[in-house]
Amino acid sequence: MSQALLNLRELSCGYSEHRVVQHLNLHLNAGDIGCLLGPSGCGKTTTLRAIAGFEPVLAGEIQLADQVISKAGYTLAPEKRRIGMVFQDYALFPHLSVAENIAFGIRKQANCERITGELLEMVKLSHLGKRYPHELSGGQQQRVALARALAPEPQLLLLDEPFSNLDGELRRRLSHEVRDILKARGTSAILVTHDQEEAFAVSDQVGVFKEGKLEQWDTPFNLYHEPLTPFVASFIGQGYFIRGQMLSPDTVQTELGLIRGNRAYTWPVGSAVDVLLRPDDIIYDPESTQKALIVGKTFLGAATLYRLQLPTGSQLEAIFPSHADHQPGQQVGIRVEADHLVAFAVPGSIATQASLGESGVRRYSSDS
Structure with missing residues (x-):
């Protein structure tokens, strides 16, 4: 079992009258990459x-x-933390060469040349060691910043929006390289x-924040398929909700028909719920009697990617094959094809009035 390297316990930060972060709890195992999203x-x-x-703090x-580095009234100096930092603007020394930038933080000078x-x-820059930062592209500067932060062999590396200054394709490529x-x-x-x-390309664990609170700390897979709150469900991926009514612990009646999933909820039969549907849950089916109005599209x-409106006014998104070309204003046949059921109680419904816990969900296990 991996050992936790970083632990944040009931952490609150901010100003005397305004706490930017409140009651934050998370841990990061040694060797893992986490993301704050x-x-x-x-x-x-x-x-x-x-x-x-x-x-x-x-x-x-x-x-x-296992060392407390911050608590109320005590802060271990940043230079004593064995933490490396990669900044958004790279923060390279303009008067030092690439090799000299990397070597700057190496403590053991005897090994400096070898480590550099x-x-x-x-970072694939062996041929550019004598150049200066202004002679490099943005992606190359980011690699230098990463190498410099890794040179002192930190216990933990922090990266603050490291790819925000790069264009889309370079961001995607470099994020995979950094991982x-x-x-x-x-x-x-x-x-x-x-x-x-x-976040998903780089990280093993991702924490989703909302207004200073951590909504969920989990794997990318679980955030997408098993969100714990409506905010996580809508923030991660492209999620839309449609109203439904619980018929049984694992079945909900909606305007798109019955949706049955691989988990059971403890809310009473008849509870009003909002069901999460992703674009890949909606299938184009010209033979279906269930129709939706196209109100937007993105090739x-x-x-x-089509934005669809149901007869009740609810909207969804769906991904259709590109050869199935339709225009806004047209009606198309659709059906739901989902092997999961993610639902949240509607405020004021039977489900929220009953004291059934925070999420009301009971996941099936292999023994169920």
């Missing part, structure tokens, strides 16, 4: 700065490798981003 102003960067030692504590050479090779480099070295890391694709190449 959420909209602007949700507290993810404040959390990263608190881990780095740049932000005081109002309550709770931060523990790194290994890192240059790892490969961190995994090859066994380096634990925390990434901050608002880009879901980036994706191999497929087309």
